[in-house]
Amino acid sequence: MAALEREDAFRKIFRLYRRRNTSELSGVIHFRPGNSAVKCAELRIGALSDEDARRAGLQPLEQWKGYHLEGYPGFLFISNPFLPSWQHRWVRQCLKFYPRKPNVCNLDLHMSPDQTGDLWSSSHNQLRNKSGQKHQEKSLLEKLRWVTLGFHYNWSTKKYYKQNYTPFPADLAELSRCVGLACGFSNFKAEAGILNYYHMDSSLGIHVDEAELDHHSPLLSFSFGQSSIFLLGGRSREAEPTAMMMHSGDIMVMSGASRLLYHAVPRILRHPEGGLLPPDLSHPPTDKDPGAHPLTEPCSPQDWEVCSAYLQNSRINMTIRQVLQEGACFPEDTGADTDQITAQASYHQEGSETEQEAKRVRTASDTPGEK
Ligand SMILES: O=C(O)CCC(=O)C(=O)O
Numbered sequence: 001m002a003a004l005e006r007e008d009a010f011r012k013i014f015r016l017y018r019r020r021n022t023s024e025l026s027g028v029i030h031f032r033p034g035n036s037a038v039k040c041a042e043l044r045i046g047a048l049s050d051e052d053a054r055r056a057g058l059q060p061l062e063q064w065k066g067y068h069l070e071g072y073p074g075f076l077f078i079s080n081p082f083l084p085s086w087q088h089r090w091v092r093q094c095l096k097f098y099p100r101k102p103n104v105c106n107l108d109l110h111m112s113p114d115q116t117g118d119l120w121s122s123s124h125n126q127l128r129n130k131s132g133q134k135h136q137e138k139s140l141l142e143k144l145r146w147v148t149l150g151f152h153y154n155w156s157t158k159k160y161y162k163q164n165y166t167p168f169p170a171d172l173a174e175l176s177r178c179v180g181l182a183c184g185f186s187n188f189k190a191e192a193g194i195l196n197y198y199h200m201d202s203s204l205g206i207h208v209d210e211a212e213l214d215h216h217s218p219l220l221s222f223s224f225g226q227s228s229i230f231l232l233g234g235r236s237r238e239a240e241p242t243a244m245m246m247h248s249g250d251i252m253v254m255s256g257a258s259r260l261l262y263h264a265v266p267r268i269l270r271h272p273e274g275g276l277l278p279p280d281l282s283h284p285p286t287d288k289d290p291g292a293h294p295l296t297e298p299c300s301p302q303d304w305e306v307c308s309a310y311l312q313n314s315r316i317n318m319t320i321r322q323v324l325q326e327g328a329c330f331p332e333d334t335g336a337d338t339d340q341i342t343a344q345a346s347y348h349q350e351g352s353e354t355e356q357e358a359k360r361v362r363t364a365s366d367t368p369g370e371k
């Protein structure tokens, strides 16, 4: 439990960034050309066709900017490779479609499927008409913290189960396949997804993603909306983590020796360019033509009104995982005991540190606090 937690090197840095003034972020790594702290990475040019990239809303591979981080083999950072108006589509998917049944979300723990079946419809007017008043009732979409896709991660047992599976969204599986190809993972298969919904006071606790049975496949992470600080540590919490900035559209790949490293998101920050939304998202989408086989429909200006109201104070992250090694099955004993949603607390945290401590103490019997 967090309240009793020992102060290891990772936690110390986590708390530092949670509290630190935005003017004191000089130690945070920025992945951009010319920064000597990062090295340009070669992507698998030729492995991903321009046509497949375009269908998934990605620029041709030779235009992507990939970076390695010294001391973290297997970690790759790709600086926003999305085509114009495509971040809008993925954000719309995360708010309008992916929270729908049969996918599972945090609100299902306390509400009936009738109430959580269409969060978009029950929230869009409220979001569009937000006056900015502090004590306005939050819409259900604003209360959304996580959605699970494919094999649904069980936050209590920290496992996936064979029976707790619903079809993984085809468009997101294809986006993930394309990113996997570009990074040299030609057989990557999206089998589970955790979508994380953050607001300006949210954080994500220190954890390792080890529930997947296949640790050879990478973890793909996509970020949209406001920016954040990401901490990447070592195999033990005694290793000091490195802090880096993530902006809208950025992709991170954790593979090889970096696949099982401790990581966390201590802080959400407003994107640095000023204005309510990052530049790529500051205008309504302009693409009209869905093409012959659209992977996802363009985001309409009406839908974007809702998404942009939401994103002014939020960040969305999608982490996509392969659960099973190619051709492998679940071991017998993990397949049997659950196909229901049990009381599942997550590692999402909100509010000031003091509020967080209080919350975690109050819910100590059923809240792991961290993954
Ligand atoms: O939000 C992020 O950038 C990280 C998400 C993450 O680590 C997870 O979902 O396991």
Ligand SMILES: [Mn+2]
Pocket: 207, 208, 209, 263, 319
């Ligand atoms: Mn993670």
